[in-house]
Amino acid sequence: MPRKVTKPEPKVRLSAVDWELAALEALAESGLGAVAIEPLARRLGVTKGSFYWHFPTREALIQAAIERWEHNDEEQVVAPLAKVADPRERVRELIRLTSHRRPTHTIFAALFRAIDQPLIGPLLERASQRRIDFVTHAFREAGFDAKTAANRARLAYSAYVGFVQLAHIGQPRMTHDEFERYIDDFIDTLIPSR
Amino acid sequence: MPRKVTKPEPKVRLSAVDWELAALEALAESGLGAVAIEPLARRLGVTKGSFYWHFPTREALIQAAIERWEHNDEEQVVAPLAKVADPRERVRELIRLTSHRRPTHTIFAALFRAIDQPLIGPLLERASQRRIDFVTHAFREAGFDAKTAANRARLAYSAYVGFVQLAHIGQPRMTHDEFERYIDDFIDTLIPSR
């Protein structure tokens, strides 16, 4: 017997971090609009009285949550890849890493759907710039000239952003093998093996 | 002297079409959330009493508006291209056509940000499938095998979707020439000139 659809977690006591994590969860599941005090409170089994002790405002929660995500994302995606010496292999790894859905990419997609919101736009601008720079640098190391490297990085990143959106409606209805084949083609197209 | 920021259009009398066009305008400017009866009424210089004469519900308005967009889009983008005989040239034209911002692409981007909404998801699924099929078919005619054509079409469409999103925050801050060069590289990458 499921304990209740929206698990009102009879947690003893909450901290600000609990609210941040719940916010990210709601964001991933149902978008930024679902990051609302009262629904989150219901979800956590408390009332909004709790929330306003930990945060002054909804915006502060969103701020804290996305900072947490940004930090976590940097740590789990960018940092591990910096160690890969061969630039072609580095890009291959990046694509492989980002092409398999993980919670952080679900959040990434949700953020893009909220790109109009005041805090989210600048966040995505920063994140996008970092990623594009990362790939541009790798392409340069791989021997492309500056302009070509920049363009190809933009192309790769755009394709990633688009793919993440499409995956959200399950548009590229593919089997696992088809998907792998797609990724391989993707890589071959962007990084021709000379 | 601007007549007033939100132009309360002292129009004599409105039709359902006026509401649909206003809905599309609001959608393009501020997303689906802005397609709300009362704000639109203010914008049109009337009250919601008018709206509920023409439409039974907000959903009906959205339905009508996106149908209008879908029809218009089919007529202005897909149809003209079907005439281009050479498949490579056809894809080139498509990319050129869709890479320069026009109102319909702004709407396309806004729709993607509302992909969670009940009416929008299925719409984008249909539209995406049509576009991907279109490009896949062109690639097949250009001599690619079935799988490669499908993958490359997916890649191209994903890049388009991502690009449209990024353009919304002005992320690929490019001059006109840089942009043209980017498009050329994009085309060369996807359709190598043998």
Add this chain to the structure above:
DNA sequence: GTTCTTCAATACTGGACAGTATGGAACATC
């Protein structure tokens, strides 16, 4: 010029949520 149809204004109800104010319960500390 009266009647019918079309469009719009006014004045509601109701729901969802942000934010405030205040009181209460549990816990630690001394």
Add this chain to the structure above:
DNA sequence: GATGTTCCATACTGTCCAGTATTGAAGAAC
């Protein structure tokens, strides 16, 4: 075991919007 701190509940207010009900006004039809 009284006191202070931490966390939460309750009970508000205010805002925005969907949807309904009713009335009113302008033009068309007769």
